[in-house]
Amino acid sequence: MSSLRLHSIDLLATMTGAEIGDGALLVRDGWIEKIGTTSEITDAADESVDLSGHVVLPGLVNTHQHLWQSLARAVPAAQDAALVDWLMALFPLWEKLTPDGVRTAGRLGAAGLALSGCTTVADHHYVWPNGIRMDDLVDGVAPVGVRAHLTRGGMSVGASQGGLAADVLTEREDAIVDATERAVSAFHDPEAGAMMRIAAGPPSVLSTSAELMRELGALAREHGIGLHTHLAETAGESERCVAAVGAPALPYLESLGWSGEHVWFAHAVHLAPDEIRSLAGSGTGVAHCPTSNMRLGSGIAPLGEFLREGVRVGLGVDGAASNDSTDMFAEVRQAMLLARVMAGMKGMGGIRHGSAGHRLLTARQMLRLATAGGAEVLSRDDIGTLAPGKAADIVAVDLDRLRFAGQHDPLAALVLCGTAHVDQSWVHGRRVVEDGRLRTVDVDELTAEHRARSAELTA
Ligand SMILES: [Zn+2]
Incomplete structure (x- = not known):
């Protein structure tokens, strides 16, 4: 059993219609157990992540x-x-x-x-x-x-x-x-x-x-x-x-x-x-x-x-x-x-x-x-929205960036201002991106290997 609590989220967009200010999520073993405000979700968890200043939405x-x-x-x-x-x-x-x-x-x-x-x-x-x-x-x-x-x-x-x-x-x-x-x-x-x-x-x-x-x-x-x-x-x-x-x-x-x-x-x-x-x-x-x-x-x-x-x-x-x-x-x-x-x-x-x-x-x-929409196209009802019972596929974007300065609608700003990369992501509760960097693979090593494989196609 592992649990994860994300809290103090500036704006939590569930894509079910709800947009929650000062939002929080509780994840257990890769599945979302609770969703609400930070003051509503106070459970102790193995890992707790402060996402103040972030917009959070489904992956x-x-x-x-x-x-x-x-x-x-x-x-x-x-x-x-x-x-x-x-x-x-x-x-x-x-x-x-x-x-x-x-x-x-x-x-x-x-x-x-x-x-x-x-x-x-x-x-x-x-x-x-x-x-x-x-x-x-x-x-x-x-x-x-x-x-x-x-x-x-x-x-x-x-x-x-x-x-x-x-x-x-x-x-x-x-x-x-x-x-x-x-x-x-x-x-x-x-x-x-x-x-x-x-x-x-x-x-x-x-x-x-x-x-x-x-x-x-x-x-x-x-x-x-x-x-x-x-x-x-x-x-x-x-x-x-x-x-x-x-x-x-x-x-x-x-x-x-x-x-x-x-x-x-x-x-x-x-x-x-x-x-x-x-x-x-x-x-x-x-x-x-x-x-x-x-x-x-x-x-x-x-x-x-x-x-x-x-x-x-x-x-x-x-x-x-x-x-x-x-x-x-x-x-x-x-x-x-x-x-x-x-x-x-x-x-x-x-x-x-x-x-x-x-x-x-x-x-x-x-x-x-x-x-x-993508989840529906792939016939999946376990992803694509954030709600209890859904898989914890979650991304977070830090609004404290030059490109978002002056925005008046954090969720729309992700699209209108453009989002170069996400700062945090979890897939089934497992961290994939942390502070804008991939946690799962070595990008420098991968890019060097990729350069060699790409050159083979035109050799
Ligand atoms: Zn194609």
Whole structure:
């Protein structure tokens, strides 16, 4: 039994609607037992932490990432390329990826996310050359101490069959299914409080056959795991899908069993209104990745329409080859700003410039997407909010910083002023960030190792 009391918190935002001044939390064995004000929660605890001057909120949930891509940041040939050319520029580097590279990139990517307030990351891994296995990614991520949902993806349609990737990056379809089942039996924890879960999903509808997509859909239901892929990221991708299979990607995937609360799609930029309603109706989730969409010139996902129609939405940082930061709080800010750009462009929300009374999407709405929203997208009811019975995934930001000076609303300031990193974080009650530094891994050593692994991709 271990207990932790956090107290004297300037503002405790539970993301259930409550914002508590002079707040306090009692955590026992990784679970929140009590929440209230400092004067209400006076229990003795093994460890007591004074968080005066801090805002506290649930740890952020990143619903879409490719951790290995931290080895390929700011690659010249991919810097100014849109999606297809970007992929073609990067595939030759990824062909050289090794088990050590995946391990190191997984650890460094998760470390960067943890420093930016992320306590749960959903990683989408779909390249397995040179003997890479899911074990390598697990070995990389686990020591950082964040929760991980690892998608075992895979491509079966290579260049020789009209696909984009070289054949060396593809696998046989039965091998993809076998590796997914093996990852589930080795690493998937279905219990509440799970630190590791496995999901299934190729990178896109055109990278595998319809038979494999159907088989993975059935496999996900059989094992009770998540199902994930990129969807309608660019207009060109949507056109290629119609040409190849005779239907837009979403109805095609739905016909193969890809819908429901265990399914979540990254991007969903180019969807028709009836497709958005279909997502809402089936409870299928979206990982909204605004920075990546801007970086690759993919378009603007209709976030306001998702929210109006009741689609489950979380935020995704996406891989560091298309972001190129690995910064979860930055994504919250980008999501808010991009939604406001779209409001101005389309008159969304009734905006008519020169008239009064518009409401734009708020900082609080974006923080909700990044916490409770992400938890819903990953089908988790044990994280994403702070309440008795929830896992103690908690982040704290010190307001006594130059960037926050003059703020009049501490919670909104985290988004409006921008939060470079969190000062403290706990995952399941275990300290991950302390005074702005990672407590779980040696960042200097990791960065040096990562530099060497990154150089291997262009050697
Ligand atoms: Zn992605």
